[in-house]
Amino acid sequence: MVRRVLRAGLGGDTVKGALTRPNDALPDLFHDPMPDRVEPCLALLASKVPAGPDWAYEVKWDGYRLAVHVELGANVRVVTRGGHDWTHRFPSIVAGAKRLGVDTAILDGEAVVLDEMGRADFGALQRALGGRGGKRNAGEAMLYAFDLLYLDGHDLRRMEQVERRALLSHLLSGLGGPIRFSEDIAATGAELLDTACEMGLEGIIAKSRRAPYRSGRGGEWLKIKCVQSESFVIIGYEPSTVALGGIGRLALAARKGDGLVYVGGVGTGFTQASATALRNQMDSLATPKPAVSMQGRRQTYRWIAPALVAEIAFRAWTDDGKLRHASFKGLREEADEAAVYEIPA
Structure with missing residues (x-):
């Protein structure tokens, strides 16, 4: 019934009515309990952009994955990918969610801070939050919402992606402010990837238009990157008397089987503030x-317990399994549940 109602009204008054008068517009639908948390759908890394009318394309935002829960209109919770409550850390997004005019909803999206060119800046977002484990809030952060999982008593996850996106688009239409719709880009995937790379963006996301929302990494969503970016464990650093924060180079490791393996180092991408804070940690x-x-x-490294996870951008792997042209982007929060890169055993 949900699918039939939406197909009859995509882009028209039926969808708008379902948002503004949900109880009147959809009187015959049963009420679904609102989930306390939804495990996110994750994008599978792909080397090529899928082509054809069954795929939609979006920019890949470089920030923190969040679910925004609106409960009884004014009560808003912001939940990280790892299930942690970060409501207090994103006051602007909370304020925007209270303006949606719905009783209940769950939005899936990415919190970002934009640079002067309008690109998502992961480092700027982390600085706004006070660094890894920081206590500050990111008042300047905004949410690019790309999916709608629940709305006014109805679980939308079983619906097709194109239908959920239509509802989300209408929900956010004309609102502006800190919650924005992550637009589909009207171009072929290959064209969009080329443009994204020219603009210095991280990459793009391709999504199956007809797929329901499934938690986990099932292949309905694919990520195609301009520059590879993965999470690695910091196992030590080489001190320097001239480098920012006294860090000449970080030593990094990836997972392999039940242990860790050295994958090279990184000595660029730091600011004075980020390097100093990292050195102290x-x-x-x-x-x-x-x-x-x-x-x-070299024996000049100072070793540390493998407790810090860094997000590292790099161009490629060398033949002996080391990172090539690596650059430090920032530390990953435990709450963000970023998985450490795993090398096949």
């Missing part, structure tokens, strides 16, 4: 031995 985790085998490596 690393010094508090000092340990006499590295967490992985470092035979033949």
